[in-house]
Amino acid sequence: MQIRFVLAALRKHRLATFLIALQISLACAVLCNACFLIVQQVHAMRIDSGVDEARLGTVKLSGFDPKSANDFNARVVDALRHVDGVQSVSVISGVPFGEPGVRAGIGLDPDYKQFGGVIDFYLGDDHAAHDFGLHLISGRMPSPDDYMPVTKFVPSNAPVLITRTLAEHLWPGQNPLGKQFWGLDTQFRVIGVLDHLSVSQPGGSEAKDPDWSVFVPAIAGPNLAGKYLIRAQPNDMPRVMREAREAALKAAPDAVLDTDQSHSLSRLRHSYFESARVMVKLLAGVVVALLGTTALGIVGLASFWVTQRRKQIGTRRALGATRGDILRYFQIENFIIVSFGILLGMLLAYGLSLELMRSYEVPRLPFGYMPIGAAALWILGQLAVLVPALRASAITPVEAIRTL
């Protein structure tokens, strides 16, 4: 019943009402979009790479003569296998969260009339599939006959293990086993489907989905050399990697060790998402600061209005308003202002989302975030106004009457 009186009073204080509502609307717009971006980043950081990260490490060497790649590979693999704690070593083209390996656009026909997207190709020798810990959900793992030398970037007419996500994208609702696709001037045939195998740079590559990748069995040689996958016990990983780097350099003293990429996969993942973590912290800081500023704005305005309306509050109490009536008056007033701000904020949030989509290629803000942002601001508003409202309700009528 007090809503009419609150609205009438707010009409008389349009500027202050509009300014605080504007502040709330900005908070709402930023809150919705920041929360969405935070959730996206957190979701991206929790990606399932599809490999046994805790047990894996990689060593990358460069600067060797490709003509002696077979000898080079043999020396390094042998040296790495002799490191205490190393369970297995394989030659690979890349790892999740490492440098981009082989990446190319594929088609569902030789002429690429049906473009299938840009995907990552992980090449690995006959130990790699096992060492990676790939989880096959249908089909079979590569047999010894499936391993072929790499001609240029990949083996010709190679059998592949494809991820479930990519298979569903290429052949929706169909059994992908035996299906073919083309890329890198050759043809690939699906022999197995993997639960997951993330691209090397999830969220940062041209792949539209972080799980658009395939494993290609290959024989180590001139076009598959210099990158090694090490498998060891998780708790032994730091020591194993330290000794593996030393052993690799000792085995190939003329080669250059890539110190950025020669680490455990856990560390590579940590490094890869460093900027995402910073962004999450920054966004969270912005959200907290914005909500804090908004709450202080509400407290400030409500406190000012309580002081300004002290006489009115006394008059209302003299006319029969209970403490609850006074408390409710300020709560209703805050609810109306915040609701107005939220309404404006939702439009702003949507506009901001469109701008972010256009400028940074982020997905559109899902509508579900708007009621969450609204609820957060309603709760914040009610909490912020509580202390001034309780102070107002505690004003005794005679106290106010004395000041008349």
Next chain:
Amino acid sequence: MLEMRDMSKIFRTEQVETHALRSFDLHVREGEFVTVTGPSGSGKTTFLNIAGLLDTFSTGAYVLDGQDVSDLDDYARSKLRNRKIGFIFQGFNLLPDLNLFDNLDVPLCYRRLKRAERHQRINDALARVGLASRMKHYPSQLSGGQQQRAAIARALAGHPRLLLADEPTGNLDSQMALEVMDLLQDINRAGSTIVMVTHDPNLASRAQRNVHIVDGRVAEDPADGTIRPRPVEGTA
């Protein structure tokens, strides 16, 4: 209607204890128009605040319209104030953000009256004080006299059992003061009980009964024949 027995009101600070009312006895019957006079600091306003349930008292008893209100809590006092008492203040105390109609509607809303009844009461009250055509006006758009008449209408709309007026003509010129006084007398003739605090002996003399307070006690009250020696004005 209003009965105060052996009432006292003591204001305490850390160092000083001030007796605003002491052994205060007053009985106002239904339908009476009583004025309360006294020098500054005599306890007139304290009496009115207690009578209007705006303030509590230290000792004694207070019966309002047959109900002992001595031990009521804040919520019950608010409800009783809303239902039984109408206030007319020296400074009018209209809510500046609301038009006259809404100003009259506020106490009726606190009473949870239905919309139709509220509207009827507001229209009747504004018509009675001659402001029916000004119901959409804001207080700032009215003269002092009109504002006080609006405040009277607000009190009347609640159909109070007791009307308490604190220097209702204090902020008005003499012509307007007379008009307001005439209005209060009309209201009293229609059956309302009025207790009015005033400094003005001429206005006080227009009431049926004038109670004079000095030093927090009833010094003169024609109703019970109380006559105590009056101190010189301003020394109380």
